[in-house]
Amino acid sequence: MTQTKPVAITGLGCICAAGDSVVACLDAMFRGDRAPAPPVRFTTTHPYPFPVFEVPQFLGEPELLRTSALALFAAREAIVDAGLNRETLDGLRVGVCMGTTVGSTMNDEGFSRAYRAGQEPDLAPMDLILNSNPADVIAREFGFMGPCQTVVNACSSGTDVIGLGASWIAAGICDMVVVGGADELSRITYNGFISLKISDEAPCKPFDVQRKGLNLGEGAGILVLESEQSRQERNCKARAFMLGYGSACDAYHQTAPKPDGDGLKRAIAEALACHNTEASSVAFVNAHGTGTPDNDRVESHTLAAMLPGVPFLSTKGYTGHTLGAAGAIEAIFCVACLEQGRIPASIGFVTADPGLGGCPVSEPLTFTGTVALSNSLAFGGNNAVVVLGRGDRA
C-alpha cells in the first residue's frame, strides 16, 4: 500500500432518526435519546411489528426517491458547513461518490404487483428510480462536473465511499469530493432482514448478551473532502482528516461474517498502515455493531485482537441500521466526537456477553486522543474501515 497524505474533511451533513443535523444528532446521543417504533410509512402483516428508526418528519421531494431526497438534504448541510456556495464551487473539479442499497434497486411493489397481474402499470415509479441515482442527484443539484459514482456494496458502502473519494483527492483527480451514503426505510428490506432472522423485535442491543438482531433505520450522511490546495486557497480549516482506508473481502459467506474476522483484520491493518497509525493511538472505535449475534461476536473478538483496550461503541442503538448510509453517518459521528473529545454511551448495551471479546462503553466517555476508527461489515463478506484524525478547526 502506498502511503498517502491525510485528506481534509471540511464539511459534514447528516439526517437520521437521531436528528436532522449533525449537531442535533450528537445532542440526542449524549442525552441518551432514542425512539424506535413500529414503521409508520408502510404497513406490515408480521404478527409483531419489528421496530425501526424512521425520520417521519422528513417529507422528501416528489420528483426524487426518498433515498436521494435524504442525500440532498444532508448534502446541503455539508456544503454550507464547508463554507461553500454555488459561486465558490464554480470552477472547482468536484466529484461525487455515494453509497446506497435501496437507492439503486429497480423495485417498486405497486409496479411489480400490477405487472404480475397482467396489467400495464404506470411507468412513473420506474422513471422515479431511474431519475434518482444518489450521486447524479447531488451532482445535478450543485452542477458538479467531476466523476460521479454510486457504490452499491451493501452495508459497507458508506465507508467505502470515503476511502474512494480520498483517493481521488490524493491522485489529483478532484479538488473536492462530496462523499456519503443514503438509504430510505423500505418495506422490502424490512421484510428481507426479518426473513434472515436477524431483526430484533425490541430496540436493538448491540454487544449485549440478550441481543437478537438489528433494527433498520433510514437517513443520509455527507462529508466534503478537500485537497490541501483548495482549502488553503479559501483559507478553510478541516473538521477532521481522513488518515486511512482499508477494505477486504471474507470470501466466506453471502450474508454472514467469517468467524475468525480475517477480512476485517486485514481491512483494519490496511487502514492503519496508510498513515502509519499505531493501534495504541486510537482513542475510540465506532463499531459496526448491528446487534446481530454473529456480527457482534466477530467484531468484538477482532477489535480485542487488533486494538486491545481501545474503547468502542455502536451508535446503531440511536439510528438503527441505515444500510448504505451507515458508514458515512457513523464517520460523521466520529468526527464530531473527536472535536468534542467524548463519545456517547453504546445505548442498548446492559449486560456483558462472556462469549464476546469485550464490552462497549456503557456510559459517555471523555478522551484526549486525536484518532478514531470506524468499521463497516456487509453482505458479500465486505469489510471496510476508515481512520479519522482530529482537524485543525477550533
Added chain:
Amino acid sequence: MRRITIQGIGTFGGFGTGVQALAQALEKGLVAPSIRAVPTGHGATELAALRADLAPLEVLVQARTLRRMDSFSKLALLGARLALEDAGLEPAGNDNLGLVIATGYGATTTTTYALMDSISRDGDACTSPIHFANSMHNTAAANISLQIGATGPNLTISQFHLSVPSALLTARQWLLDGRVERVLFGAVDELSDLMAYLWMRQRGEHWAGPMAPLATQQETAIPGEGAAFFLLSARDEVKPSYCTLQDVSTGRHSGPLACGTDLLVLGADGRQAFGATYAAAAKGARVTCFTPHYGSMPSGPAFDLAAAALMLRRGKAYATPASEACDFSATVLPADAPLAKEEISCLTFAADRGFGRIRLGGV
C-alpha cells in the same frame, strides 16, 4: 506511475462465448439478434435482442454450486471465470485479488420477480431470505469472491450507462495506489423480463434490427445482455498482455471532448437521444463502433474495451457494422486498416452530459 496491463478477457453476449467468439464476430462483421418473448399486459410480445447463453457456465462450475445462484450472478461468474482462464490464473485461491464490478441495473430478475413474488403471493412473513440476499446489487461480486477465493478489496458500482468508466476509474486507482497488484474488473447486465418490458414500454414501436449506431439521427437500438471481464495487472507479467490501460476519465462535459488519440471507439448504441453528442465528439476523427455485436446495455463500454484491446493486439481495425449509414463527418475505419498509433480511446456518453473516456495503449 505504475504500468497497468490487461492480461485476460472474459466476455460473452449475443455474439457467443469467450474472447475468441468476440474476435470472430468482429471479423465477420455482423451478429444477428434473436427474438425474446416479453410478458406484457396484452400477452407475450416479441422483442429483438442480443441475448447471452449461460450454458457454458455449467461446464466450468458444478451444478450444485449454481443451484441457489441467481441469473445475474451466473452471468457475472461466467465472465469472471472466462477472464481468469484467459489470463492463465486458477479459478480458486486468489488471495488479495481485487474485484470491481460495474452494473447498470443489478439483479433485476431477482429483485422484481422472485423477491417481490415471495412477498406479494405469500405475505410479509414468507419473504424469501435467499431471494433477498440475491437481490443486493453486490450479489454477483459476493458469489464471484466466494467461488474464486478473491479476498482483496471488493466493490460494486452502479451508475447506469456510466457504470463501466466509473468503476474502471476505481479499479485503476487501486492498482496505481498499490492497494493490490491485480484486479478482476467486470461489467454485467441482464435483460430480464422487467428490463425487456421497460425497453418496450419506453420506446413504443421497437426496432427489429439491424443496429446502425452511426446513423445518429435514427433510433436503431437493440437491447443486449452479457458480461465482459478483464484481469488487470500492475505486475511485470510473464504472459503477453493485450494492451495497457493508460487513463480513465469520467464526469460531465461542457463541450466537445478532445481525445487526442488515433482512433475512437464510439459507444453509440443506436439510442437517438445521444446520437448528436457522438456525432459532435467524433467530428473529423478516425472512428469505429461495435455495439451491433452486443447490443445496447449499460455494460456496453466494457465490450468496447474488449474490442479495442483485441485491435491493439492485432494492430489493425475491425470492420464497423453498418458503416455506410454514418451520417456525420468522420473517417470510419475499414476492416483491417492499420492503426496509425498504438492508442485507442473508448468514448461513452450518458444523460445529463455525462461522459466516460477510457484510453488504451500498446504494450
